[in-house]
Amino acid sequence: MSGFVRPAGTGETYDFDGAVFTVKAAGDDTEGRVSVMEQAAPVGLVVAPHTHEGEDEMFHVLAGRVGGRCGSDEFTADTGAFIFLPRDVEHSLWVLGDEPVRMLTICGPATFDALVREQGRRRG
Numbered sequence: 001m002s003g004f005v006r007p008a009g010t011g012e013t014y015d016f017d018g019a020v021f022t023v024k025a026a027g028d029d030t031e032g033r034v035s036v037m038e039q040a041a042p043v044g045l046v047v048a049p050h051t052h053e054g055e056d057e058m059f060h061v062l063a064g065r066v067g068g069r070c071g072s073d074e075f076t077a078d079t080g081a082f083i084f085l086p087r088d089v090e091h092s093l094w095v096l097g098d099e100p101v102r103m104l105t106i107c108g109p110a111t112f113d114a115l116v117r118e119q120g121r122r123r124g
Contacts, residue, residue, distance in 0.1 A: 001031050011038070014120030018045045021120065027110025034106060035113035038062075041101040049092040055111050057091075059083040064101030068093040 004025075011022040018041070025036040041064075049069070059066070061081045068075050068083065070091045077083050085091045095101045107113065 004029065012117070013123040014116050015123065016116045016120030017047065018042070020123075021105070021116050023113055023117070024104075026113045026117075030110060032110050034108040035110035037105045037113060037116065039101075039103045039105045041066075041095050041103070043095055043098055043100055045101075046094040047092055049090050051090045052085075052087055052107070052112065054087055055107050055109060056087050057085045057112065058106040058108075059085075059093075060104040060106070062102040062104060064099050065096040066093055066101055066103070067096045 006024050011024050013020060013022045020040040022038045023035070024038060025034065027033075027035050039059075059077070059082070061077050061079055061083070063079055065079070066077045066081075066083070068077070068085075068091060070085050071089050075083070076096065105112075
């Protein structure tokens, strides 16, 4: 495996589950260790409760405000916040306020990016 730089504005982009995901580092790029995607979520988006089996999910909120639940704990995360959702624990997210949300979505080991690419609709 070698390092790489993915310039701004590049990466495969998909419509998936009401949001837009741009793949910055796929599992194929990192030998399955981690995936990184930029996510744009519209006002009003609610991601239903679900579980990632065997995969931790993390978010860095780049813009906007997100509400969520992890297990029985509810949280709010504003611009600049970091969210960690452990594997095998049910969680959900929703956009709060009247502006869209941009987040960096990080998963490890990498499996979620493959789901986005398989089930999402590719743009461009």
